[in-house]
């Protein structure tokens with residue numbers, strides 16, 4: 385439990401909490417899901433100095449990385465802490481650990497994290513609300529040309545045609561696949577490829593997306609299994625979530 389209040393930590397880390405996560409959080413079909421969204425400034429030179437004021441518990445998990453990565457890692461943890469508390473986790477236990485790159489949630493809780501250069505998103509839920517696992521993803525609405533090519537390569541021809549028919553459809557489909565990975569990988573282990581799931585989404589944020597598994601990932605997740613996803617838009621970003 386940090387001895388410094390979270391608003392102070394956010395100030396030290398050049399970030400602010402946004403009051404609402406846009407329409408997306410209201411439309412997501414999982415009422416037990418709690419969302420925390422932060423706006424971040426990219427760190428200026430000398431940024432690491434405030435790290436010395438941070439609680440040892442947070443710094444201990446800090447990857448040896450460039451300041452931008454350190455900042456997003458810490459902000460993700462702080463956002464997750466606040467989302468876990470909102471979801472009913474006692475403040476003393478509301479910290480996400482880490483195993484390899486995967487966040488490890490307190491017993492009885494689940495959640496997911498995503499960050500871009502300007503936003504940090506965390507969601508959390510108590511598994512007692514019926515959400516066993518969740519994945520979220522944020523993508524900028526203005527990806528660079530290299531990212532656009534990589535995103536297009538994540539779909540087969542039929543899938544790409546369906547998604548490309550609506551504005552930001554491919555980006556939404558990509559964010560849904562990344563969310564699916566974050567939702568299922570902790571449950572099934574191993575690698576999940578982009579071709580292992582098929583995405584359908586109308587491009588309308590008020591409509592759910594459907595993700596169908598093309599291969600058996602685990603006995604509980606056989607080929608043909610369908611998961612529900614949600615896509616929305618917020619501050620020049622697409623925001624996606626998949627839960628099961």
Ligand SMILES: CC(C)(COP(=O)(O)OP(=O)(O)OC[C@H]1O[C@@H](n2cnc3c(N)ncnc32)[C@H](O)[C@@H]1OP(=O)(O)O)[C@@H](O)C(=O)NCCC(=O)NCCS
Nearest residue numbers: 457460485486497498499561562565566569576577578581
């Ligand atoms: C792991 C991956 C999904 C992360 O997405 P990203 O767009 O690069 O980055 P984001 O900021 O959105 O998400 C990063 C967060 O994902 C989370 N994450 C990483 N690996 C994870 C895993 N195995 N399970 C759940 N969450 C994971 C972490 O919290 C990480 O943030 P942190 O390191 O600060 O804690 C992505 O790099 C990747 O490997 N994608 C390929 C796999 C895939 O999507 N397959 C498609 C299946 S249909």
